[in-house]
Amino acid sequence: MTRTLSSSDTSLRLIDDQVLVTRTLAGETFCFEELFRRYSDRVYGISLGMVRSEAEAQDVVQETFMSAFRKLDSYRAESPFRGWLFRIASNASLMRLRTRRRRPEVSLELSGPSFDDEGRHERPIKDLRPLASKTLEDQELGERLHQSIDALPEKYRSVLILADFDHRSMKEIGDQLGLSVPAVKTRLHRARLSIRQDLEVYLAGQL
Amino acid sequence: MLRCDAAVDMLLDARDGTLSLQGRQALERHLSQCPSCTAFQRSYERSIALTAQTLAVKLPPQAKARIQALLHQRLDREIA
Numbered sequence: 001m002t003r004t005l006s007s008s009d010t011s012l013r014l015i016d017d018q019v020l021v022t023r024t025l026a027g028e029t030f031c032f033e034e035l036f037r038r039y040s041d042r043v044y045g046i047s048l049g050m051v052r053s054e055a056e057a058q059d060v061v062q063e064t065f066m067s068a069f070r071k072l073d074s075y076r077a078e079s080p081f082r083g084w085l086f087r088i089a090s091n092a093s094l095m096r097l098r099t100r101r102r103r104p105e106v107s108l109e110l111s112g113p114s115f116d117d118e119g120r121h122e123r124p125i126k127d128l129r130p131l132a133s134k135t136l137e138d139q140e141l142g143e144r145l146h147q148s149i150d151a152l153p154e155k156y157r158s159v160l161i162l163a164d165f166d167h168r169s170m171k172e173i174g175d176q177l178g179l180s181v182p183a184v185k186t187r188l189h190r191a192r193l194s195i196r197q198d199l200e201v202y203l204a205g206q207l
Numbered sequence: 208m209l210r211c212d213a214a215v216d217m218l219l220d221a222r223d224g225t226l227s228l229q230g231r232q233a234l235e236r237h238l239s240q241c242p243s244c245t246a247f248q249r250s251y252e253r254s255i256a257l258t259a260q261t262l263a264v265k266l267p268p269q270a271k272a273r274i275q276a277l278l279h280q281r282l283d284r285e286i287a
Contacts, residue, residue, distance in 0.1 A: 119210030
């Protein structure tokens with residue numbers, strides 16, 4: 001099928017993912033290009049979040065869609081296509097991380113809140129509501145967040161991306177990474193607390 | 208009355224959708240009476256939302272066009 005998908009090809013935009021998959025399998029490969037149009041940004045977000053290199057993340061996008069195309073007949077319609085695709089993307093990203101030179105495993109210190117012996121908060125909790133009006137058009141805040149995410153050790157960052165960007169449950173993340181749910185929970189909480197702590201520091205500097 | 212350390216732990220399960228109904232009710236009761244945990248929950252949720260926004264990047268248009276052209280070429284070759 002030599003037809004190329006163009007931006008004016010709006011008829012495909014209304015078609016359900018599952019129908020596009022079926023039509024791709026029937027040889028209409030331009031339908032797969034519509035799936036690329038729909039999900040390439042999201043796949044890029046997952047891979048860039050994990051591998052933290054634009055060039056590598058772009059390679060992962062390419063690999064993900066090629067791999068998805070080759071495995072398309074193994075996709076089962078009971079689960080959403082996008083979830084299946086994003087899992088391929090996160091697996092490809094994790095594979096890249098594994099092949100990088102091994103760095104010593106780093107543990108992240110728990111960065112609050114702390115509790116007294118009775119389980120009460122030891123210190124007042126900083127209110128981040130002033131950040132509620134800030135958007136990522138605030139370049140400084142965006143940069144600070146990128147730095148915070150970059151600074152997370154890989155094992156924490158992967159869990160954070162899967163939970164808070166890919167919206168996977170702790171059980172699904174554990175299955176994918178070969179971790180217990182409590183281990184996922186610990187990593188996720190520490191990663192979130194670390195970012196929250198950085199935002200507190202950022203906010204203190206703004207006031 | 209639920210302790211603050213337990214309430215913070217339960218916030219994660221609540222977000223994950225794995226907290227029992229009983230747990231959710233206990234957490235809600237605690238949050239309604241504890242300004243510290245309420246402030247923590249707000250700030251925690253805010254930082255999660257900002258993280259998700261930060262990660263929602265777009266594939267640069269040139270890279271998108273390049274990968275799409277490559278896919279087009281390869282898909283046709285694989286089908287042939």
